Amino acid sequence: MLRFLARRLTQSVLTVFGVLTAAFFLVRLAGDPSVLLLPVEATDKDIALLRSELGLDQSLPVQYGKFLLNVLQGDLGLSLRQRVPALDLVLERLPATLELALTAFVLGLVLAFVVGLVMRLTPSPRLRAAIMWLAFIRQAIPVFFFGLLMILLFSVTLGWLPSLGRGTIYHLILPAVTLATYELALYLRLFNSALGEQQGQDYVRTAYAKGQTRTRIILRHMLPNALLPLVTIAGINLGMLLGSAVVTETVFSWPGVGRLIVQSVSQRDYPVVIAGVLMMSLVFVLINLTVDLLYAVLDPRVRLS
Amino acid sequence: MMSVPKSISTMAAAFCLLAGAAMATPAAAQSGQLVVAPSSDVLTLDPSLDTSPISLNVFKNIYDQLTDIAADGSVAPLLAARWEAGENATAWTFTIKTNAKFHDGAPVTVEDVIWSYQKIIDDPKSPVRAYLTKVRSIEKVSADKLRFTLSAPFAAFDRQVSLISILPRKVYEERGAGFAQNPVGSGPYKVVRWIKDDRVELEAFAGYHGGTPKIKTVIFRPVPSESARAAALSSGEVDIVPLLPPALVDRMSSRKGVRVEKVPSNRVIYLGFDVNNPVLSNLKLRQAIDMSIDRNTITTRLLRGLGHPIGQVVAPVTFGYDPAIKPTAYNADEAKKLLKESGYNGEPIVFQYPNNRYAFGEEVAQAVVGYMKAVGINVEMQGMDYSAFFPLWTSKKLNGMHMFAFGPSIMDADLPLGSLYETGPARAYWSNAKVNELIAQQRAETDPAKRRAQIGQIWQLSKDNVPYVMLYNEVQAYGIKDNVKWTARPDERLLFKDAQLAK
Numbered sequence: 001m002l003r004f005l006a007r008r009l010t011q012s013v014l015t016v017f018g019v020l021t022a023a024f025f026l027v028r029l030a031g032d033p034s035v036l037l038l039p040v041e042a043t044d045k046d047i048a049l050l051r052s053e054l055g056l057d058q059s060l061p062v063q064y065g066k067f068l069l070n071v072l073q074g075d076l077g078l079s080l081r082q083r084v085p086a087l088d089l090v091l092e093r094l095p096a097t098l099e100l101a102l103t104a105f106v107l108g109l110v111l112a113f114v115v116g117l118v119m120r121l122t123p124s125p126r127l128r129a130a131i132m133w134l135a136f137i138r139q140a141i142p143v144f145f146f147g148l149l150m151i152l153l154f155s156v157t158l159g160w161l162p163s164l165g166r167g168t169i170y171h172l173i174l175p176a177v178t179l180a181t182y183e184l185a186l187y188l189r190l191f192n193s194a195l196g197e198q199q200g201q202d203y204v205r206t207a208y209a210k211g212q213t214r215t216r217i218i219l220r221h222m223l224p225n226a227l228l229p230l231v232t233i234a235g236i237n238l239g240m241l242l243g244s245a246v247v248t249e250t251v252f253s254w255p256g257v258g259r260l261i262v263q264s265v266s267q268r269d270y271p272v273v274i275a276g277v278l279m280m281s282l283v284f285v286l287i288n289l290t291v292d293l294l295y296a297v298l299d300p301r302v303r304l305s
Numbered sequence: 306m307m308s309v310p311k312s313i314s315t316m317a318a319a320f321c322l323l324a325g326a327a328m329a330t331p332a333a334a335q336s337g338q339l340v341v342a343p344s345s346d347v348l349t350l351d352p353s354l355d356t357s358p359i360s361l362n363v364f365k366n367i368y369d370q371l372t373d374i375a376a377d378g379s380v381a382p383l384l385a386a387r388w389e390a391g392e393n394a395t396a397w398t399f400t401i402k403t404n405a406k407f408h409d410g411a412p413v414t415v416e417d418v419i420w421s422y423q424k425i426i427d428d429p430k431s432p433v434r435a436y437l438t439k440v441r442s443i444e445k446v447s448a449d450k451l452r453f454t455l456s457a458p459f460a461a462f463d464r465q466v467s468l469i470s471i472l473p474r475k476v477y478e479e480r481g482a483g484f485a486q487n488p489v490g491s492g493p494y495k496v497v498r499w500i501k502d503d504r505v506e507l508e509a510f511a512g513y514h515g516g517t518p519k520i521k522t523v524i525f526r527p528v529p530s531e532s533a534r535a536a537a538l539s540s541g542e543v544d545i546v547p548l549l550p551p552a553l554v555d556r557m558s559s560r561k562g563v564r565v566e567k568v569p570s571n572r573v574i575y576l577g578f579d580v581n582n583p584v585l586s587n588l589k590l591r592q593a594i595d596m597s598i599d600r601n602t603i604t605t606r607l608l609r610g611l612g613h614p615i616g617q618v619v620a621p622v623t624f625g626y627d628p629a630i631k632p633t634a635y636n637a638d639e640a641k642k643l644l645k646e647s648g649y650n651g652e653p654i655v656f657q658y659p660n661n662r663y664a665f666g667e668e669v670a671q672a673v674v675g676y677m678k679a680v681g682i683n684v685e686m687q688g689m690d691y692s693a694f695f696p697l698w699t700s701k702k703l704n705g706m707h708m709f710a711f712g713p714s715i716m717d718a719d720l721p722l723g724s725l726y727e728t729g730p731a732r733a734y735w736s737n738a739k740v741n742e743l744i745a746q747q748r749a750e751t752d753p754a755k756r757r758a759q760i761g762q763i764w765q766l767s768k769d770n771v772p773y774v775m776l777y778n779e780v781q782a783y784g785i786k787d788n789v790k791w792t793a794r795p796d797e798r799l800l801f802k803d804a805q806l807a808k
Contacts, residue, residue, distance in 0.1 A: 035696045039356045040711075040724055042435035047699070053429045081348040081355060083430075084482065092501060148532050155540040163537050164342075164528055165503055253528045255502030263345060263529075266692055 012285045019281040033268035077271035086271035097256035104179035112187030135185035147251035164253035175252040194226035235291035337521035341545040346527040351485035352470035362799040368470035368490035378622040378716040393749035394458040405514040407473045408495040420474040458749035464715035493802040546784040568793045572712030576774040579734045589647035591771040596640040597680040612777035617764040622795045625718025627761035655705030660688035735772030
């Protein structure tokens with residue numbers, strides 16, 4: 001177990017290092033930020049001065065070396081635009097992103113669980129098909145567009161919910177539902193087939209033979225076994241949710257890390273981009289590590305291989 | 306274990322409760338509050354660190370500058386009561402008002418003014434510094450007078466100072482880096498709170514020397530998505546949406562409770578040429594391009610009225626506009642004739658343009674190419690992100706034809722002259738001795754009428770030599786709630802000192 005943990009940890013550190021390096025070179029290759037920071041009337045002299053102040057006149061390997069040294073000391077540099085530590089800007093917004101992603105994650109699972117059970121318990125195949133179709137249609141609509149539809153319906157037409165910003169629980173509803181329903185179809189299909197797989201098992205037949213009701217068999221016996229694959233996929237999806245929250249954050253003006261990174265890319269505020277990417281990759285790696293460890297606890301075969 | 310049907314009903318009940326509670330919340334319609342939705346948040350509230358227009362909008366409500374640019378393009382007193390230029394516009398003396406106060410009650414002194422300028426000039430990392438490269442020294446003349454000595458003539462310096470916000474030295478030094486989060490200025494509004502990417506909340510400053518603003522609370526709420534901005538205006542969460550794209554103008558004008566106001570801006574969209582390019586060095590070819598474009602159709606049909614054809618690089622509202630210089634008339638036959646005379650032989654012309662910067666920029670570029678192709682010019686389009694385009698412009702690496710725009714914040718022709726015409730500092734490919742002479746003359750000319758005439762001559766020389774093809778003066782649309790009395794400005798600034806709410 002310890003060796004497994006050590007190996008996974010080493011892999012994680014390497015991953016983060018790789019992400020850092022890739023982020024550094026990508027942003028540097030994307031161009032010189034000093035020109036974009038200055039107003040149009042800036043002369044070549046102004047540009048050269050700012051460039052040397054920012055250390056951008058040095059060679060790329062030298063810049064990279066200095067960057068790594070600073071990172072090892074926990075210093076990701078100052079934002080070029082705001083002149084405050086880039087990491088602070090990211091950490092300020094991390095709670096907003098986590099709040100949205102985790103709410104959507106839990107909501108998505110609960111919805112999948114409830115709707116999945118309704119589908120299994122209902123005697124009507126039409127209802128079952130209708131639910132599945134709805135879930136598929138939802139998944140076929142891009143998040144951006146679906147978000148706007150939600151705003152038009154619940155904010156503009158009905159006036160029930162705020163369409164922008166963060167603050168109260170009402171502000172959370174539209175973005176969370178938009179994000180949560182996106183993967184509902186995937187969850188439902190998975191859940192449904194997992195339940196279907198249990199259907200033919202010996203223990204189910206035994207339960208029927210004992211004269212138990214269908215509802216009771218599904219809830220008491222089949223459900224616990226069918227939940228495993230759902231939980232596995234959900235863990236991976238949490239990471240995806242964090243990444244895809246960018247679009248949702250933009251539609252609903254949610255002040256999160258994704259929006260910060262996108263803005264910083266277009267403003268060429270490199271330290272912020274790198275700090276943002278680093279933070280997201282750390283969260284991602286942490287989730288993966290947790291999932292791996294859970295696997296190892298739940299399934300001894302993983303530890304051996 | 307709780308039975309499932311029961312838990313479902315509990316959840317359903319919870320959802321109904323949530324929805325019900327939301328319905329019961331009264332709509333945010335308290336009087337005295339105005340919400341405006343720009344596309345992005347300020348980057349900092351420290352005006353000595355940032356020059357971006359989005360930030361300037363907020364700065365101008367919190368801070369005062371020595372002078373102000375009025376909505377009609379003229380220069381007006383603000384912290385300075387009056388000023389005079391001497392020695393060919395190289396010495397500028399400003400007399401400041403004595404009744405101006407900072408939000409903490411301290412008076413605005415000449416020392417604060419000088420310190421604010423010196424701080425920027427001494428900071429090599431500040432982009433604001435580029436506004437002041439001509440300032441050689443600043444000195445205090447008396448308790449209410451200060452003098453700037455410039456290293457070169459600059460007739461528009463009284464406008465240039467409208468870009469520099471005056472900071473309270475004492476508070477700034479006390480708060481250090483914390484100043485940007487909790488700033489103090491002497492403008493009509495003071496900062497209540499800034500929640501990054503969510504809101505900047507401002508409150509009317511009762512001690513403002515220009516009279517207390519009428520609306521108590523002004524909130525800047527950044528909304529990045531265009532459609533979401535329009536939706537927030539429809540739902541009533543937002544009172545003003547600046548810079549509506551042409552596609553949304555019609556939709557918003559037909560909405561109840563919302564009006565769309567259109568204002569001709571200070572921005573001119575134009576095409577530029579590398580006149581040293583072997584193909585584009587041909588004057589007749591450039592003239593043919595100029596005539597091949599139907600500006601009227603582009604502005605009325607494509608832009609739905611959000612543009613007026615123009616023949617010079619400054620807008621009517623900008624100082625230096627010459628009404629005698631008309632937009633080039635569309636004449637495809639004449640263009641074809643010129644093209645034949647030019648000896649152009651179908652060589653491809655590379656056309657680079659930013660595709661995410663101007664309203665309908667991509668569509669306009671396509672229309673331009675369509676017109677050029679119609680008379681037989683072969684164009685190769687290269688649309689790109691503005692952040693990729695701008696460095697190419699700065700380093701003069703746009704080696705064919707390009708599309709760009711100028712909208713000088715100080716609403717004076719000097720900025721485009723220096724950036725687009727003057728040999729040496731300019732990002733220009735065309736160089737003309739007479740033009741250089743006129744630029745130097747107008748810079749040292751303190752008589753506005755004479756200066757205007759000199760600038761007009763430059764526009765005529767430009768029209769004769771076609772280093773640029775002027776396209777149109779951008780008209781901007783604002784979505785405004787009916788109960789808000791507010792007039793949009795030509796320079797995109799969002800100033801709320803004089804805004805009012807109808808009862």
